[in-house]
Amino acid sequence: MYQIQSRISTSLVSTSLASLFAFLAMLITSTCAQASPVISLQDWIFNIDGTTHEAWFGDPLPTTGTLLDGYGTLSLEVSGAGTHNVIGYFDYEMYESINTFFNESGQASGIPAIGQSWEIDEPGFLFGDIVDNVFLGALDNSNGVPAGFEDDVAFALGWDFSLLDGESAVIDFTITDLLPTADFFLTHTDPDVDESFYFYSTLDIQASGTPAGPNVPVSEPPVFYLVLAPLLILLLRRRLCQGQ
Ligand SMILES: [Ca+2]
Numbered sequence: 001m002y003q004i005q006s007r008i009s010t011s012l013v014s015t016s017l018a019s020l021f022a023f024l025a026m027l028i029t030s031t032c033a034q035a036s037p038v039i040s041l042q043d044w045i046f047n048i049d050g051t052t053h054e055a056w057f058g059d060p061l062p063t064t065g066t067l068l069d070g071y072g073t074l075s076l077e078v079s080g081a082g083t084h085n086v087i088g089y090f091d092y093e094m095y096e097s098i099n100t101f102f103n104e105s106g107q108a109s110g111i112p113a114i115g116q117s118w119e120i121d122e123p124g125f126l127f128g129d130i131v132d133n134v135f136l137g138a139l140d141n142s143n144g145v146p147a148g149f150e151d152d153v154a155f156a157l158g159w160d161f162s163l164l165d166g167e168s169a170v171i172d173f174t175i176t177d178l179l180p181t182a183d184f185f186l187t188h189t190d191p192d193v194d195e196s197f198y199f200y201s202t203l204d205i206q207a208s209g210t211p212a213g214p215n216v217p218v219s220e221p222p223v224f225y226l227v228l229a230p231l232l233i234l235l236l237r238r239r240l241c242q243g244q
């Protein structure tokens with residue numbers, strides 16, 4: 001009887017501990033989960049080899065992908081041998097309904113890749129030249145709205161690159177609230193709410209017909225199965241025949 005009661009007690013303790021750990025895990029997860037900064041996209045521009053597309057003029061996005069609540073990745077593909085110039089520009093506001101759109105700053109972090117250009121600036125209503133530079137296809141690699149000089153922030157990232165015959169380039173533009181692991185990225189901050197989000201871009205040049213994504217190695221049958229297995233089968237068959 002004592003053993004049965006002991007087992008029941010142990011089982012109850014285990015169940016209670018499991019429930020307790022599950023509750024604590026849920027509590028920790030719910031405590032750690034933070035909402036993304038509230039952002040709104042005022043305007044975007046893409047300059048692809050001199051052809052511009054802008055939300056302000058009602059143009060459709062020349063990219064694939066979508067932005068959800070302002071966040072996500074937009075991609076475009078460029079092909080054709082020769083030199084290319086691609087720029088993606090975004091004018092976001094942070095918590096505009098709470099503290100306006102001109103209390104914000106930007107920052108560049110890391111080292112740009114070869115051929116990569118960038119710019120953070122006021123979008124041109126007051127003093128910024130970023131929109132002019134986007135249309136020119138030549139970003140100025142400078143920050144016109146650093147911390148301490150808050151205003152209306154817009155930012156852009158660009159690529160200058162060359163393709164050989166048969167090559168194509170896939171360029172991603174990503175807006176995220178997660179600190180990027182990319183070598184170079186831009187940050188947009190609203191200091192009054194002490195929150196930030198990030199913008200980075202990648203360039204992937206592929207040979208014609210190269211499938212996107214990591215190459216999956218094709219497994220080949222080991223030498224054993226190709227050479228040794230038939231020999232073993234022959235030997236086994238001979239042994240069986242001799243035994244008859
Ligand atoms: Ca703001």
Ligand SMILES: [Ca+2]
Pocket residue numbers: 119120121128129130140142144
């Ligand atoms: Ca500028």
Ligand SMILES: [Ca+2]
Pocket residue numbers: 042091092093101152153154
């Ligand atoms: Ca802005």
